[in-house]
Amino acid sequence: MLKDAYPYYLANEAIYANRDLPVTDKYSGEVATHVAMADRKAIDQAIAASVAAAPAMAAMAPFERQAVLDHCVVRFRERAEELAMALCIEAGKPIRDARGEVSRLIDTFRVAAEEAVRIDGETLNLEISARAKGYRGFTKRVPIGPCSFISPFNFPLNLAAHKVAPAIAAGCPFVLKPASRTPIGALIIGEVLAETDLPKGAFSVLPCHRDGAELFTEDDRLKLLSFTGSPQVGWDLKARAGKKPVVLELGGNAACVVDEDADVDDAVARLVFGAFYQSGQSCIGVQRIFIHSAIYDTLKKKLVEKTRALRMGDPRDEDTFIGPVISEGEARRLEDWIKEGVERGGTLLCGGERDGAMLAPTLMENVPAECSIVAEEAFGPVAVLSRFDDFDAVLEEVNNSAFGLQAGIFTRDLYKAHRAWDRLEVGGVVIGDVPSWRVDNMPYGGVKDSGLGREGIRWAIRDMTEERLLVIRTP
Template sequence: MPSLQKAYPYFLGSKAVFANQDLKVTNKYTGEVATTVAMADADVIDKAIDAAEKSQAAMTAMRPYERQKVLDHCVKRFNERFEELAYALCIEAGKPIKDARGEVTRLIDTFRIAAEESVRIQGEVVNLEITERAKGYTGMYKHVPIGPCSFISPFNFPLNLAAHKVAPAIAAGCTFVLKPASRTPLGAIIMGEVLAETDLPEGAFSILPCSRDGADLFTTDDRFKLLSFTGSPDVGWDLKARAGKKPVILELGGNAACVIDEDADIDDAIERVVFGAYYQSGQSCISVQRILVHEAIYAEFKRKYTDKVSQLVHGDPLEESTFIGPMIAESEAERLENWINEAVESGATLLCGGKRKGAMLEATVLENAPHNAKINAEEAFGPVSIISSFNDYDEALARVNDSQFGLQAGVFTRDIYKAHKAWDVLDVGGVVIGDVPSWRVDNMPYGGVKESGLGREGIRYAIADMTEIRLMVLRNPNP
């Protein structure tokens, strides 16, 4: 069994600094302090931004194959440290060990994709001779790094969602400063240990756990040329309002819906929806929250689904059999317990679960929660799903859209025309046919609309945001 170090540094200007032991990282299942991590203050953040700015020229000068070599080294070392990374994730996030291993696999995938894309950042020849006055003129453009980037990553996927910022930045040639979530900083720090082994220019990266109150420079400092934030909508939109002139990428929340039409394979749909709703204890922004089932199959679906959910194994995330682990904090479990009780008081039916002990909340299924109940209208971000029936497909799609969020949606149908209609009509960033909205592979464009954010992640799409087009026009005086 791997173990944690007694203390971890932060990384300032590519170097490990054991400045203090101020951040206590708890085992989310036992509540005990598992290790400590150094925390940065505003002065350290300022030094990190200065280092990123000063090293940008050297980072820009790296050849694509040199950036690829850095990313390939990360892939190799993450594979070698696979179980260590999974164990740290299990402890700091309370993520069941099977889910933790799955996230490490995705971390490796993300860096591998970035290594491939790092040598595919292409330009284009532009035909300028669209009018007589442009005779003899040729245009061409290339993509150049946008400059130092500010990254703020969340607690729920502390490895892979940080990787979706860091890996494309390296591929694009951007220096960066990363603020990992204070509750789950270990994965990012281990990532820093690996990056420090590479030939990145000195100062090219910093990884700085810090308090939210002390992190204002991540948003406001004009030396940063891009801000990429993943987290809650309230925080994200506030950061955008204060970010100044820099572009902002926001990956925010959701209350994802899944439509199960009458022609769906019920058993297959249940298998996938259970995964989508309760994987990593529902703490995912694309977790299945609202489930709309055609009335012709509703009774069977309800019976089988509730039975399946009630049998999920709760407990110690280090146990191989555990499917539901603790939520990130007892306060979050208490919040969601209150939302469940509020929905029941407002007329919803509790089909299973609903009980809480500390940070552990039972996998819960509600039926017919009122539209305006928090459990329906807001992002639950925990092991809860709500089922209801529909009798008209268009009505179901309208109900999916009747949300402030628009990240992804799932539709189980065998009708190709209905699949295309969902793709046309649903106001979301991604429509997944024959599966849950919780499905994601790390090279696809991923992001939302409405309160779910701005921009798209997925390595190639993130690289586009982290680069700028630089045009060259060439005049031939004797065409």
């Protein structure tokens, strides 16, 4: 169970300033706990503290940063079931998915601990001509300084971890704004960090009112902004961020291509997972499914059967696969998009029914490409099937999107796999699986409206450090 109330964390300290943010149980709709909300003054103090902490953070030896991250790994393992239940309540995430996210939280901090002692530079041969004789060059990476992080509601633990853990590894103090709908996971991370020897002001975790929230983006004392969330918000933040570098991990309408040589049963199992795990609320959830005509009818029949068999209900139930989406408003939006798809000529194969925030897992086919359920990010338990005959043509159809995060290709043809990798306008191509697959040490991010930059520990550390050159002349 959750505590009765949670503080925010300002300059490493728990502050029970108020109980202004009610956090609801997303399945029952009842208030589960209350969280302290930071005002503009607290946010300003947190940023000032992060600036003051920057020299001490930069001076920490790599093994000291590693020790902080190792402590977190130990404590997260000890509190794994508490963390999973918090996710289950605040995000409506089925308990099996919640436990999976906790394991990824642990993986992310574990990998960051390993990378903390691998932040290397290089030696440069500068003697490229006679005038450079006697010169040697060296580079090292230094922390960029105080960072601003804004994390989303759908992976409250792991997507916050993908900002926090590399920042600690790199030696950067930070201020984190978790999603107001799901702040508990980030606050538990803050509680564990408060047990460590991080310098005073190294971190703040601040659920906050709109008043002052612009400081996370616009304050020039912050040297990097990393945002995960919707494209509309992300691009607006980038426009207001000033001179600081911005990393954006935004949305998608991820496509999956199933070629004629695919193992149908294997593809069906993975598609069901990719489209409907955690109620489809993933930016790389399978939304557009392109199936070769030779296996279309067979695969469609099996996919519909498996989808109809998915169990909906209380996310605390071990057998539940589909829980609520984050709010009733989001469920109504998806219901409207499904109706629009049918009105425009699409066929509803299964699902479409809504009860409050619960939306039945839904499959459609032959929906026009311009309909919202195809062209926009659904972010819910809905996927659309289409038939194809020509592999090269379907790659162009995958690219026919404003987004470009990841794509999945089920094929056994090595040459087709390489063509997909060469031609698809996405940040990552997954062969033999759905685009929803991710592990936490790989580069992850998109192109087009799906964002800028890459997450994944090593890549995030690059963003949070700057290269500094040393040149030595031997007279």
